[in-house]
Amino acid sequence: MPKDPATRLQWLVFALVSAVFTTVYIPQPVLPVLRQTFGVGEGAASMTVSAVVLGIAVANLPFGALADRLPIRPILLTGGLVVSAAGVASALAPTLPLLVAARFLQGLFVPALTTCLAAYLAREMPAERLNVVMGSYVSATVVGGLSGRLLGGFVLPPAHWRWAFLVAAGLLLVATLAAHAGLPRERHDEIRGAETVRFRDVLFRHDLFRLYCVSAGAFFVFSSVFNYMPFYLHGAPFHWSTRAVTLLYLSYLVGVVAGPLAGRLSNRVGNGTAMVVGALTFGAGLAVTLVPRGWAMAVALALICAGFFTLHASAAGALNRKLSAGRGRANAFYVLFYYLGGAAGITLSGHAYHLAGWHGVVALAAGVLLVPLSTGVVEMRLAQRDGSATRSSAARAR
Known part of the structure; x- marks a missing residue:
C-alpha cells in the first residue's frame, strides 16, 4: 500500500x-x-x-x-x-x-x-x-x-x-x-x-440537474452501442462470430486509463472543457462505426469508451465540486439518472435499430450526445465568467 x-x-x-x-x-x-x-x-x-x-x-x-x-x-x-x-x-x-x-x-x-x-x-x-x-x-x-x-x-x-x-x-x-x-x-x-438539505433542493438546482442529464445522456448512448453492436457485427458485411464480438468488449479497459486521466484533464482545463472533449471523442467513435471495416470497429469502440469515461468522470467531479451539503442525495440522483438513461437508451435504440438498422442507432445516439456537449459548453462559459469576475475583483483590490 x-x-x-x-x-x-x-x-x-x-x-x-x-x-x-x-x-x-x-x-x-x-x-x-x-x-x-x-x-x-x-x-x-x-x-x-x-x-x-x-x-x-x-x-x-x-x-x-x-x-x-x-x-x-x-x-x-x-x-x-x-x-x-x-x-x-x-x-x-x-x-x-x-x-x-x-x-x-x-x-x-x-x-x-x-x-x-x-x-x-x-x-x-x-x-x-x-x-x-x-x-x-x-x-x-x-x-x-x-x-x-x-x-x-x-x-x-x-x-x-x-x-x-x-x-x-x-x-x-x-x-x-x-x-x-x-x-x-x-x-x-x-x-x-x-x-x-432536502431531495428537492438538489433535484431542482439547475446547475446540478444539468449534470444529472449528462449522466443519463452518456449512459443512454453507451448502453445503446454495446447492446446493439453485436447485432450489427453478426450481420453483413462483417459476419463476425460471437467470440470475435466478445473480444471487442475488452475495449472497456480503455476506461481504466481514461478515468484518472479525465480527472487530471478536468483539473487542468476545467470540468466543462473535459466534458466537451469527452462528447466530441464519443461522437467521433460513433462516426467511425459507420466505416465497414474490422479495424474501424476496434478504433471506434476505443474512442467510444474514452469519450464515455471522460464524460462520466468529469461530470461526477463537477457535481461534487458544486456541493457544500446534500452530497449523498445529489450522488443518489446522479446514479438514478445514470441507470434511467441506460434503460431508456436500450429501449429507444431497439426501436431505432428495427426501423433503420445501425444507422438509426447512431443517429439517435448523436442527437442525445448533444445533451452532454451543450452542458460542457455551458460549464465552460460559466467557468470563464467566474474567472473574469475573480480577476476583475483582484484588479480593483489592487
Missing part, C-alpha cells in the same frame, strides 16, 4: 468499488448454466442480474439521505458486511427464488458502498484531488464489471459458479475492512450542517 495518504486513499477506493461491481456482474456470463441448474427459462435466470439492479434502484435515494445525516464509514462497513454475507447466501442457495432473494438483498445495500462512498469523497477530499479520485472511482466500475464477468465465466469454470460468488464475497469483505480501517474519520460539523 502506498505511503502517501492521498494515493493510499485512491487505492482503497479503487479496491472497494472494483469489488462491489465484481459482485454485481458475476451471474451474467453463466445465465445458461443457471437456467440448466434450476430448470427454468431465460427470463427467470436473468432475474439473478435484474434483482440486483432493482435493489439498487429501490435503495439508492434512501441511502443518499442517510449519507447526508450520518457518518459514512459505519454505513460502508454495514453495507460491505451485508453484501458479502448475501454473496455467501447466493453461493449456497438451493433454489432459484432463494438465489434471487439474496441478490436483491445485495442490490439493496450496494448504494451503501457506491453512493455513500461518492458522498464521503466529496465531503472529505480537497477540491484539487477530488476530480482525480472520482476518475479512479469510475475506472474501478470498469474493472469490477469486467472482473465479475471474467470470474463467473472464464477464470472459474461456468459449472463452478457457486465458487465465483464465494470468491467475490471474500474479496468484498477484505476491501470493506481495509476501507473502513484506512479511510479518515469524518468531520462531524459538516455532517450536522447537511441535515437541512
Whole structure:
C-alpha cells in the first residue's frame, strides 16, 4: 500500500468499488448454466442480474439521505458486511427464488458502498484531488464489471459458479475492512450542517440537474452501442462470430486509463472543457462505426469508451465540486439518472435499430450526445465568467 495518504486513499477506493461491481456482474456470463441448474427459462435466470439492479434502484435515494445525516464509514462497513454475507447466501442457495432473494438483498445495500462512498469523497477530499479520485472511482466500475464477468465465466469454470460468488464475497469483505480501517474519520460539523438539505433542493438546482442529464445522456448512448453492436457485427458485411464480438468488449479497459486521466484533464482545463472533449471523442467513435471495416470497429469502440469515461468522470467531479451539503442525495440522483438513461437508451435504440438498422442507432445516439456537449459548453462559459469576475475583483483590490 502506498505511503502517501492521498494515493493510499485512491487505492482503497479503487479496491472497494472494483469489488462491489465484481459482485454485481458475476451471474451474467453463466445465465445458461443457471437456467440448466434450476430448470427454468431465460427470463427467470436473468432475474439473478435484474434483482440486483432493482435493489439498487429501490435503495439508492434512501441511502443518499442517510449519507447526508450520518457518518459514512459505519454505513460502508454495514453495507460491505451485508453484501458479502448475501454473496455467501447466493453461493449456497438451493433454489432459484432463494438465489434471487439474496441478490436483491445485495442490490439493496450496494448504494451503501457506491453512493455513500461518492458522498464521503466529496465531503472529505480537497477540491484539487477530488476530480482525480472520482476518475479512479469510475475506472474501478470498469474493472469490477469486467472482473465479475471474467470470474463467473472464464477464470472459474461456468459449472463452478457457486465458487465465483464465494470468491467475490471474500474479496468484498477484505476491501470493506481495509476501507473502513484506512479511510479518515469524518468531520462531524459538516455532517450536522447537511441535515437541512432536502431531495428537492438538489433535484431542482439547475446547475446540478444539468449534470444529472449528462449522466443519463452518456449512459443512454453507451448502453445503446454495446447492446446493439453485436447485432450489427453478426450481420453483413462483417459476419463476425460471437467470440470475435466478445473480444471487442475488452475495449472497456480503455476506461481504466481514461478515468484518472479525465480527472487530471478536468483539473487542468476545467470540468466543462473535459466534458466537451469527452462528447466530441464519443461522437467521433460513433462516426467511425459507420466505416465497414474490422479495424474501424476496434478504433471506434476505443474512442467510444474514452469519450464515455471522460464524460462520466468529469461530470461526477463537477457535481461534487458544486456541493457544500446534500452530497449523498445529489450522488443518489446522479446514479438514478445514470441507470434511467441506460434503460431508456436500450429501449429507444431497439426501436431505432428495427426501423433503420445501425444507422438509426447512431443517429439517435448523436442527437442525445448533444445533451452532454451543450452542458460542457455551458460549464465552460460559466467557468470563464467566474474567472473574469475573480480577476476583475483582484484588479480593483489592487
